[in-house]
Amino acid sequence: MKLKMLNKGWYKSWVLPYIDTYGKSLEAVSVREGRARFRIGTIDTPLLEMTSLRDLYVCPLCLNRVVYRHQEYLDLLHKFELEFDFNVDHYPPEAIGGKDKILVCEVCNNKFGTTIDAAAKKFLEARFFFAGVNNSYIHMKIDAPWHKKPISGLTYWRDGVITTELRRGFNPPTIEPGPGPLQVQYSGKYPHDKIFRKALLRSAYLKCFAAWGYDFASSSIGKRLIAVFKDELEYPTESYGVFFTTSESYDNGIFQFENGGEIYFVVYFKIGIEEIPHYENVFVIIPSNTERSWEGLKYLTRDNKQTTLKGQLVPVKETVADGHFHRYRRDTKDR
Template sequence: MTPGEKKRKELFDLYSKNWIHFSKYLSLPKEFQGKGLYACPMCLTLFDETGLDQSKERRLTLEDVPPKKLGGKPLILTCNTCNNQSGTKYDSHLLNQTRAENFLRRKEGGQKEVVIQINNKSKIKGIAKNLPNDTLGIHFINKSNPMAQPDIDHLFKNWNSGQFKLDIKGGNPKLFNIAKLRIAYLLAFAKFGYGYIMNWQTQIIRSQLSNPNDAIIEHLGIVKLNFEEDISGIFLVKHPKNIVGFLALFDLMESGHKSKVAVLLPGLHKTDETLYDELKRSSEIGKIDFSNIRDLDYLTDESLCIAPIKFSEMAYSTGI
């Protein structure tokens, strides 16, 4: 068994146990209850253990959360369709925007693909990189425009009087933020399993992720927080009461630099409105009080399979 096969089997066994425990709370046909199944957290397509067979057209694949190029690791399984589409829809925008931000903030080692215009004439692709002592390095990709070589040579000979402009493109801002929401949602699934995602409030997230061009969620729950310590994980939001729910904190690692991301996620307490309705109405959120969630076996302990619902109800009713 290869390392990849072993990891997929371990994850399937873990979350299929969680499915067995939680499925009894769902109105499902009997053939889907009490069996070791795995529902893709993105599309909820159900797989039995044969879904681990990588020769199948529709199969379960390892999902890096966050994306591997941004410091993530294989954390859960998603179906190959959802996994492959995420790279096209979201991950590339997340990577490009993160690289652009690190470069523009002049973080040492930050680099970005650019288009360089020389003396208002030739354009050529290249890579710009922040070097030590607040200096900038530029690598010209000559094959992208061989006709630009005379202008490059002239620039080097007349560096003091020459000019060049950098055209820097990041990711699509909306898809950049939806990618963050996707990571937060999958981190919540990784911690709580189906007890968190099989809910009408989280269905809204899946709808937005499946339809990125539709304005299903106006305020995606991305917030800026000041941290006194380096913490990551899923936390319980206790205040303000109108946004009681969960907070996902995670890092994006690029060019040796770490960016902290904070995303609010819906609670599962009974309410007529969603977190996103509240965020849409609020001009500002103010201070967010959140607390640690005990590190227990929420996936395989049957008594804990609906813990995220109980956490939300407790925080909403008592504020503690």
């Protein structure tokens, strides 16, 4: 048994509320699909024969690792190596202003973790800097082998390379002139574009799971998105359905719209960097549970820089917390 799971205060404040809410969703989906056919990850027949799936919470990012309610399940979980530690994860990443939280297994949390957070923040640093946002900054490396004196501030020299921070509204550091032009290594392109977009798609997935539970996560689209996060499947477009917007009309939340006879969902976030400070709005497009909707992403988001959402955006209010366990797949034919 992992040490964190023995922390009764953490278990009571985080684990039990998730089991209370999403265990009902898990059971509802298993009833609809038929318990004999219902499989999530390594959960096999002996575990499914427990009295109620309401006593489980399954990690939404892998649909594999579980946490339980009652002590009497410990022996069974241990036998099938299904006991895992769980952590609280932020979405979007905390480094870019994410404040929403959800419970995921430690393995999935560590796979994404701080490396992705740092990459997402670096992407926004570059975006804000080249957009001229006051107090924004980037880090640059400059070849200057002749310069061997210490430089004050956020600049240092090592092995002929100067690493410095350039910040809007502040004077750049003074560098001694050399025999030739300075060679700046920063390319000026936004770094980690793909990682940033995948991080926002993952955040939108978690937002949808928080609203719809296992009706969404166990759907064909939910499982495809999980495969995208694991690099087992290519997303239909390079944009990953992620777009910046200047619209202030929508709060953080999920909205529904129709395009070409298919239903799509839009997840809005406000992201930014607190120390600048500067924030911008983004939205992520999530398809409904049909093959046409998934393929339609190629045409709906063909331009990685912008897309036009036609039709009215309708807020999605029905959630698992309110007892709506089939909201995501309710309006689609491919269940």
